[in-house]
Amino acid sequence: MSDSLKKTSAGMRLRRYFLTGLIVVAPLAITAWLTWTFVLWVDGWVKPYLPKAYNPDSYLPFGVPGYGLLVALVALTIVGFLTASLVGRTVLGFGESLLNRMPLVRVVYRGLKQIFETVLAEQNNSFKRAALIEYPRKGLWSIVFVATETRGEVDARMPQQETISVFLPTTPNPTSGFLLFVPRSDVIFLDMSVEEAAKMVISAGLVAPEYPKKMPAETPGAPAAPALAKDTPPRNDLTGT
Template sequence: MADGDEGRKPRGLALFSGLHLTLAARLKAYLFTGILVTAPISITLYLAWLVVDGVDRLVDNLLPAAFRPDQLLPFTLPGLGLVLLLIFLILVGMVSAGMVGSLLLRLGEALVGRMPVLRGIHTAVKQVFETVLAQKSDAFREVVLVEFPRKDAWSIGFVSGTTRGEVAQLLDGADDMINVFVPTTPNPTSGYLIFVPRSAVKPLRMSVEDGLKLVVSGGLVAPGEGGSIP
């Protein structure tokens, strides 16, 4: 064998190595694709199961032992506690819509309003739920770009309404001040509340859901040209 052929691999062995590397690369790509496909679905189903199981446990602990679903039925039915909770909330809404229910509701709110600590908590929580759940409200229904935290640095923000109260009085003279919530990444439940003029923000066509996806993903999942994330 010549000296130049000593470091050269046989043709069959080189071909086998090439096929081996190609197969490994494909398996690796398939593995990552499988993770990307199954991970979001699995995590979503797991979180949904945690919610359902937690509500079932809560309802089971609140009900008397003789009326618990696992005592009345010969088998366990997941989600039954959630169904019972929804029925209970619907019944509370029906009763509250009547005259007697409205009277009891006003009496309860008046009683809570006399308690120093609970009064502030009840008022704040009630305002938040009324603002978010009211169909006529514009809270968190508009995504904007706002110059934050410094000039020439833009952040995703959600308009939560028009500036009112003492803040609006102090900023009297400014043109159309609005409240903008700037969430943090990747946890959008925390953030900053800033008050800026309407002219200082740039409205985006994307929905609030798409804006949250953009924030949570750290910019990896972005909406398309039509303003919607596929």
């Protein structure tokens, strides 16, 4: 082997080692940085409002990162506990009645409240399944997140067929997309989870969950491939049964 080939192979190995290290370290470093930034951001909001007697930064020679986040979590839990009582619901209702009288503020408040209730409510079944639909034209397929069965006036105005509401995310930002009302018969439900589907959308298809490969097409004159046991067909409903 010539010296030039040895140098080329050594350079390729170094490049492969560098990329492998980058793949391992970069996600860990970015996750740690985002977590640390979020903790410091919450501390910066909460700590200035704490009395000095309850703020360890006022009498310790060093700062205590995460203390503000811990206080915020405890305070939110207490607020939720108080709101669940009769007195708390009364106070909350009075506060919302005041906000509803403010033309611009009430629109922002109602929108944010509806978003948080939809995303965080434990009894809500939104975005529990991933599916495929033909979009933007026949023959092209897109990943969607199944929301719920179509309801209200939209359901009443639709043709006499069962439809479901789906969210079509965009790449690489799955938080934006389109709300579509699709006939149930046109939806192919997937076995992959919503998280796996989101990773596939964000990575533009580069990251895909493992799944049994399709059988290769048979070559004319070649012996037929042995038959494989049929998998259980995927569940085709919203309830997962």
